[in-house]
Amino acid sequence: MLNAEEKQLIEQAVRHYEHPRAACLEALKIVQERRGWVSDDDVRDVADALAMSPAEVDSLATFYSLIFRRPVGRHVILVCDSVSCWIMGYERIVQHISERLGVGLGETTPDGEFTLLPVVCLGACDRAPAMMIDGDLHGDLTEEVIDQLLVTYRGKKME
């Protein structure tokens, strides 16, 4: 069930468009921001709110890469795998993160802390290699910088 706040935010988004379905991605993001991912129930609820069928909503949820249809960790790491970052050492970087976390691309650590995903060009090619953690951009990555970041984000759950 969508809660009152989610319903209100979705109604607000709908007002920006000629048709309610245009707010579908925004609605999915509103849900995901609060629940971490989008479940089958969430898909049905968003469909109801926008007078769409669940299949229509799911066709969007599964098409757009920033909508997660499976549970993710507390922190989501998006590593840029496009050409400038690849030239500047993407493979080395992703291998290092994988070793540190003990998971490969598309996987979540057993403790539920981190999900590791590839992402297309982040528009940070002048600071390659680059990645995002929870929506924050980090560039000029080295093994040392990554180790530091993982410690920092791991600590964030303690707050």
Place this chain on the structure above:
Amino acid sequence: MNDRPLTGRMHPDRTPLSLREYEQAGGYQAVRQAVGRIAPVEVMNLVKESNLRGRGGAGFPTGVKWSFVPRGAQARRPVYLIANADEMEPGAFKDRRLLEGDPHQIIEGVILASYAIEADIAYIFLRGEYTLAARRVRQAVAEAYQAGWLGKNICGSGWGLELHLHTGAGRYMCGEETGLINSLEGRRATPRNKPPFPQLSGLFGRPTVVQNVETLCNLPHLVTHGAAWFKELSRCKDGGTKIYGVSGKVKRPGAWELPMGTPIREILEDRAGGMRDGVHLRAILPGGASTEFVTVDQINMQMDFDTCQAAGTRLGTGMMIVLDDQTCPVGMMLNLERFFAQESCGWCTPCREGLPWIVQSLAAIEAGRGEPADLDILEMHTRLLGPGLTYCALAPGAMEPLHSGLKIFRDDFERHLREGRCPWS
């Protein structure tokens, strides 16, 4: 500042200009000058006269694009203007700079373009990963409403504009004009057939113009200083400046606003500081992932639409990616084609089926499992996925680096086949 109108007043520490700073630096003067004082069609004519061409990559003349929008009683309302801020071309980070560094400039550009085509509603379609730009633009939009630059009856003209920030959720296809429109409507970002062109039937079936961020950012300056001034900024017949960028193994990767038509050599050597110690230049993708490679002997080429086209490549985004001699060209092409295969929306058969084939062939060659016939198959695909066979430019764009790469790096491909391994690994 005047020779760098788009970036000259930005803060060196990359904090955004506030509304007050923007207005003090002459911001929103163009809106004050134009809205309600000059007829919309005159603003369009000014843009036509300036030779401003679209900075998203295709280089279509902006004023001409606007001239197809029906006016007055003919137009079905609302008319829409969309700023394409879905910057996702590998190698490009220019629109990010503009959005983060001076969010009011893009808003003023949106207002002027909307006025020129008599639009009622505008959207800034921003890619989901640009979270910092989203925060800054959202705040700037709120400030602009409060100051009366947006909303009803702007400058007492009787004309009003609603502007909304729309953030995406990934997918390169959202940067394609009609894919963007579908995505904004709450559909998958698949392309639409043209005609009808968006200017007649775009968002929700209404007249719509989609324009790149950098293009729109030119408008306030163009309106304030005029077409003659704008033309003089450049070193070629297209008007204005261009934000050029360099990434790869150079000493100082970055982006710089320079006269349109600046040669590659000046950008690469004077701005980016040349190659890092120990590596040498092999080739350049001049305008992003979907442009043809150019080689070392072409680095005196001027970076403008016509010169690039005459040289067999495209200006594209003007954000160049540099290949050095320590990096495997086959590996680089594999990376590029993987990107396109992944980002294909699956709408057209040549793109959906062809790109994975290309990736498999390139991966086999890179892993030392290639066969001589693979090169012929790759070459054949550059024709099967070429212009005219798909609804949008994703597949033809993907063929540009493959097409030129197969020629330029022929020896490297053959070495992979002969030695049964990647010589760089």
